[in-house]
Amino acid sequence: KNEVEQSPQNLTAQEGEFITINCSYSVGISALHWLQQHPGGGIVSLFMLSSGKKKHGRLIATINIQEKHSSLHITASHPRDSAVYICAVPNYGGSQGNLIFGKGTKLSVKP
Amino acid sequence: NAGVTQTPKFQVLKTGQSMTLQCAQDMNHEYMSWYRQDPGMGLRLIHYSVGAGITDQGEVPNGYNVSRSTTEDFPLRLLSAAPSQTSVYFCASSTSGNTIYFGEGSWLTVV
Numbered sequence: 001k002n003e004v005e006q007s008p009q010n011l012t013a014q015e016g017e018f019i020t021i022n023c024s025y026s027v028g029i030s031a032l033h034w035l036q037q038h039p040g041g042g043i044v045s046l047f048m049l050s051s052g053k054k055k056h057g058r059l060i061a062t063i064n065i066q067e068k069h070s071s072l073h074i075t076a077s078h079p080r081d082s083a084v085y086i087c088a089v090p091n092y093g094g095s096q097g098n099l100i101f102g103k104g105t106k107l108s109v110k111p
Numbered sequence: 112n113a114g115v116t117q118t119p120k121f122q123v124l125k126t127g128q129s130m131t132l133q134c135a136q137d138m139n140h141e142y143m144s145w146y147r148q149d150p151g152m153g154l155r156l157i158h159y160s161v162g163a164g165i166t167d168q169g170e171v172p173n174g175y176n177v178s179r180s181t182t183e184d185f186p187l188r189l190l191s192a193a194p195s196q197t198s199v200y201f202c203a204s205s206t207s208g209n210t211i212y213f214g215e216g217s218w219l220t221v222v
Contacts, residue, residue: 033211043201043213096205097142097159104153
């Protein structure tokens with residue numbers, strides 16, 4: 001079974017700060033997913049990446065396959081970024097339908 | 112496209128009752144999954160499917176049943192509800208190597 005560790009569990013930032021959330025996993029994977037869950041519960045996919053780096057607006061995701069580690073960065077954070085950020089990877093030998101999730105990082109951005 | 116439609120949004124059951132959570136997607140995705148989310152535990156896989164007629168167990172399958180008779184639908188059945196099944200349930204769908212789409216969630220309370 002793939003094990004997923006996220007850090008930190010909780011993060012409070014001031015508006016405008018640069019945010020980094022980390023995700024480590026134990027077994028080699030084909031792709032890693034970063035998800036965002038807002039208060040109220042809805043979950044949306046932010047990134048799926050298998051190598052290198054992806055950028056979408058103020059969000060940047062990187063992955064190092066050799067080190068089994070991924071980071072999610074938020075530049076110029078804003079209160080609307082307040083949410084829980086979750087990384088997910090396929091279970092060992094599993095498909096994209098069989099994912100293991102980190103426990104999430106709860107981000108609160110203060111104005 | 113409606114995306115992933117999950118019903119009901121809220122449900123209260125008595126111990127021992129049965130019910131079905133409905134999940135439908137209109138994106139012709141082959142992968143569909145059911146997850147439950149509990150405080151401090153993160154999302155955990157209950158059952159998943161890699162195509163019509165094919166289902167498999169996830170991490171926490173006991174007390175739940177699924178079937179996948181069509182590509183579009185993936186219902187989750189609670190056979191005899193127990194208080195331990197009080198949780199938030201999410202259905203998700205995707206195709207290989209692509210974005211995962213989640214339903215809005217179903218809040219289930221078993222009393």
